[in-house]
Amino acid sequence: MLTEVKNQLHVILLSVKYNIMREMTNRVTFLMNVSFMMLNNAAFIIQWMLLFRLKSDIGGYGLNDVMVLWGLSAGTFGLAHVFFHRAFSLPDLIIHGKLDSFLVQPKSVLLSVITSATSSSAIGDIIYGYMILTIFNFSFSNLLLFTLFIILGALILTAYAVIVGSLSFWILRSEMLSENLNNIMVNFQTYPDGIFKNVIRFLLYTLVPVGFVVYQPLKIILHFNLMACLGVLAFTIGICLLAFFVFYRGLRRYTSSSLMSARI
Amino acid sequence: MRKYLFICKATLMESLQYVMNIALGFISFFMMVFVFINLWNYIYSDPSKLISGYSRGQMIWYVILTEILWYGTRNRTLTVQISDDIKSGTIAYGLNKPYHYIVYIIAKHIGEIALKFVLFLGAGLVIGLIFVGPIRDFSPLRLPLILLSLLLGILINSFIRMAISVLSFWIEDCFPFHWIYDKLLILVGIMFPVEVFPQWAQPIIRCSPIYVVSYGPAKLVIDYNYSTALEILLAQLIYLAVSFILLMLFYQKGVKRVNVNGG
Known part of the structure; x- marks a missing residue:
């Protein structure tokens, strides 16, 4: 069992390594994508500086806290898109019958699919996340917690994308729906939960689990709480298991389009 | 001109087949607007408060209108298609056809x-009416000027995006430039009216395309006055001419670089 997990992890790392090498074929474009993504994220600092000029606290947080929230969002998004970029375009593979080449591989189909592409600009997101932490709230313990939470957050984001993407096994043309649901996750991630009220706040910890991706981790980074930490970990395991279950349940309904394709 | 009208009509008929896809796009739009409604409600803890001269209702309506412009006019034709046509060489097929490629893209x-x-306009108005209520002091008599300003704003935005995409003649990936433009538009034009920015930044923003693409049309709806309307329309006309000339200049220069190698 342990050897199998080790082998699977090795395959994932190799897959990501080759994806990145492919992305780096054109160095200039690669570097531009990474640096422009960092600039893109940094632009939102202006938004928050303006908002904090109007009110000294927003949703119970100060500027530094919101920046760490942004760092967590960028980090989780970046890590998810570096390692599991294809999870976010799952409907396209399902609808157009592009899963065939993955079905014949000896390793996990789901993991092979989702690790088969990498977004180069997402590397910029990860770097930006760490830069933000360093500037706005650095300490060694925060660095460790930040790293832990961007890993867990990336897993939650990916699992969520797999679940909503797998809807395509049952619902025809659900591409837009899953894209929208993924966008909702990203949209809510960059605003503090304090501005939302009762029902919405409940939804952010259940149906759209942004709460476990960034809100709860931010609270733990600001005021450490072991139980809350274990809560995030338990949720991550739960949603990952659910993603596997939903994907393989849906895979039974998959029909090939006999599309001839090559994975390069 | 008739052929371009025909292209426009044919594409419109085609888009009617995908109404459901457009409707699903409302989810993202609604969520974004919803986040801003919550954000502004939080900042305006006292509903009678004015921020930079805007009431809570005006501020939320501003965001709704600019988001309508953002979501309602986003289109891959101006960005992805032009870049792909240039990079893949497909543009060569458009050059020997009896239409001008740029005008064809605009019509499409x-x-x-x-x-x-x-x-999106309909959906935005419904959301606004439900969450904020009617726009204060709005008069239907202003509609012709507002619609003209909206149309000019959409055209200027299209010309600028096309001019950026045409840069693909020289650089392989022009998307970083689209990102910058998008970010400028989102941060400076969509989220806040110009008056919220520090005094020193306001003249710069008023000279930028953001002023005519998103601030101008939205301002005329939420806080109309005759002199502002004239100022905005004049600025829009200048920007329309400048952006179109630049676009054509880039295209004429770039298209000479097309090198077709059979196949």
């Missing part, structure tokens, strides 16, 4: 966004 773009924009 208008056909593609017409229905989408109207639907």
Whole structure:
């Protein structure tokens, strides 16, 4: 069992390594994508500086806290898109019958699919996340917690994308729906939960689990709480298991389009 | 001109087949607007408070209108298609056809966004009326000027995006430039009216395309006065001419670099 997990992890790392090498074929474009993504994220600092000029606290947080929230969002998004970029375009593979080449591989189909592409600009997101932490709230313990939470957050984001993407096994043309649901996750991630009220706040910890991706981790980074930490970990395991279950349940309904394709 | 109208009409008819896809796009739009409604409600803890001269209702309506412009006019034709046509060499097929490639893209773009924009406008108005209530002091008599300003704003935005995409003649990936433009538009034009920015930044923003693309049309709806309307329309006309000339200049220069190698 342990050897199998080790082998699977090795395959994932190799897959990501080759994806990145492919992305780096054109160095200039690669570097531009990474640096422009960092600039893109940094632009939102202006938004928050303006908002904090109007009110000294927003949703119970100060500027530094919101920046760490942004760092967590960028980090989780970046890590998810570096390692599991294809999870976010799952409907396209399902609808157009592009899963065939993955079905014949000896390793996990789901993991092979989702690790088969990498977004180069997402590397910029990860770097930006760490830069933000360093500037706005650095300490060694925060660095460790930040790293832990961007890993867990990336897993939650990916699992969520797999679940909503797998809807395509049952619902025809659900591409837009899953894209929208993924966008909702990203949209809510960059605003503090304090501005939302009762029902919405409940939804952010259940149906759209942004709460476990960034809100709860931010609270733990600001005021450490072991139980809350274990809560995030338990949720991550739960949603990952659910993603596997939903994907393989849906895979039974998959029909090939006999599309001839090559994975390069 | 008739052929371009026909292209526009044909694309519009095609988009009618995908109304459901457009409707699903409302989810993202609604969520974004919803986040801003919550954000502004939080900042305006006292509903009678004015921020930079705007009431809570005006501020939320501003965001709704600029988001309508953003979501209702976004189109891959102006960005992805032009870049792909240039990079793949497909543009060569468009050069020997009896139309001008740039005008063809504009006609296609208008056909593609017409229905989408109207639907987003309707959805935005409903959301605004439910969450904020009617726009203060709004008069239907101003509609012709507002619609003209909206149309000019959409055209200027299209010309600028096309001019950026045409840069693909020289650089392989022009998307970083689209990102910058998008970010400028989102941060400076969509989220806040110009007056919220520090005094020193306001003249710079008023000279930028953001002023004519998103601030101008939205301002005329939420806080109309005759002199502002004239100022905005004049600025829009200048920007329309400048952006179109630049676009054509880039295209004429770039298209000479096309090198077709059979196949």
